[in-house]
Every structure is written in C-alpha cells, then in structure tokens.
Amino acid sequence: MNILNIFKEFQDNAKAVTYLESKRWPNQVICPYCNSDKTCSHQEKTKKRWQCWSCYKSFSVTVCTIFHHSHIPLNKWFMLIALMLSAKKGISAYQASRDLGMRRVTVWSMMHRIRKAMATDQAELLKGIVEMDECYVGGKPRKKMMIMNHLSADAGLRRKRLLARLNEREKLRLNELASQC
Numbered sequence: 001m002n003i004l005n006i007f008k009e010f011q012d013n014a015k016a017v018t019y020l021e022s023k024r025w026p027n028q029v030i031c032p033y034c035n036s037d038k039t040c041s042h043q044e045k046t047k048k049r050w051q052c053w054s055c056y057k058s059f060s061v062t063v064c065t066i067f068h069h070s071h072i073p074l075n076k077w078f079m080l081i082a083l084m085l086s087a088k089k090g091i092s093a094y095q096a097s098r099d100l101g102m103r104r105v106t107v108w109s110m111m112h113r114i115r116k117a118m119a120t121d122q123a124e125l126l127k128g129i130v131e132m133d134e135c136y137v138g139g140k141p142r143k144k145m146m147i148m149n150h151l152s153a154d155a156g157l158r159r160k161r162l163l164a165r166l167n168e169r170e171k172l173r174l175n176e177l178a179s180q181c
C-alpha cells in the first residue's frame with residue numbers, strides 16, 4: 001500500500017481502529033490487564049471499547065501502545081507514520097504538521113513517541129503499520145541477479161522490501177539518537 005492509498009484507506013478513523021485490532025488480536029481479543037479472552041465490545045460515545053468479564057476493566061485497542069492516552073485519532077497517527085516512512089531524507093515536524101493540518105508541537109510529540117517505539121520492544125506493535133508502506137531499494141529486482149541468486153521474482157521483491165524496511169528503521173533510530181544529542 002503506497003502513501004496515497006494509506007491516506008485514502010484511513011480517512012475514516014473507525015477503519016484505522018479495526019485495522020489495529022486485526023493486527024494486535026488476529027485470532028481473539030485478549031484483555032491487556034489480565035490476559036483473559038472473555039471480552040465483549042461496546043460503543044462509548046464515538047469510541048469503541050472492550051469489556052473484560054474476568055477483571056471487569058474496560059479497554060480500547062490502543063491501551064499499552066504508543067497511541068495510549070492520546071486525543072489524536074488513530075488514523076492521523078497512521079498518516080504520520082506513513083509520512084515518516086516515505087520521506088527518504090526524513091521529515092521535519094514543521095513539514096508533517098503542514099501536511100496533516102495539525103499543530104507543530106502535537107506532531108513533534110507524536111514523532112518522538114513513534115521514533116522511541118521504533119527503537120524499543122514496541123516496534124513489534126508497529127510492524128503491521130510499517131508494512132503498509134513499501135518501496136523498493138534500487139528499483140525492481142534484475143532478472144540476471146535473480147537467476148544468479150536462484151531467486152524467484154516474488155522472493156526478489158520480498159528481499160528488496162525487507163531491505164527498505166530495515167533501512168527506514170535504521171534511519172529512524174539514527175534520527176532518535178541525533179535528537180538526544
């Protein structure tokens with residue numbers, strides 16, 4: 001999915017919530033507080049929440065993620081992540097705030113959380129979102145190289161996508177280190 005498709009696909013915040021739920025709980029919703037699977041969903045004003053019947057706590061899909069305690073809709077978070085990953089030389093909070101029509105200080109704080117998550121265990125939570133964005137390093141795989149390496153066309157593309165993602169993660173880590181200096 002390229003950046004334009006991400007922006008189109010997640011115009012509706014409910015779609016972003018459903019997407020994150022499918023990535024976080026692919027088989028069954030699990031309570032983040034007690035790991036029980038006895039849960040049910042309910043609508044709280046405009047927000048979808050889950051109720052645990054073991055510990056009686058309610059939670060949303062963003063609990064214990066970088067999106068927790070944020071008043072920013074999830075689809076805006078996804079758009080910002082897509083912008084950060086698609087900018088080959090990085091993107092400033094100023095530019096991202098203009099692109100998303102948001103306050104610069106808000107975007108700066110969101111970018112800080114995203115970079116921090118990329119460098120820690122929470123990167124796993126972002127994996128599904130990161131994979132929405134894809135690009136090829138050095139163009140499409142060459143036929144000659146694929147024959148030499150005994151790769152199928154599909155395997156060649158997968159290798160390039162993996163390189164692209166690793167490259168982006170490394171860049172974000174470097175940005176994070178630079179911002180701490």
Ligand SMILES: [Zn+2]
Nearest residue numbers: 031034052055
């Ligand atoms: Zn529970």
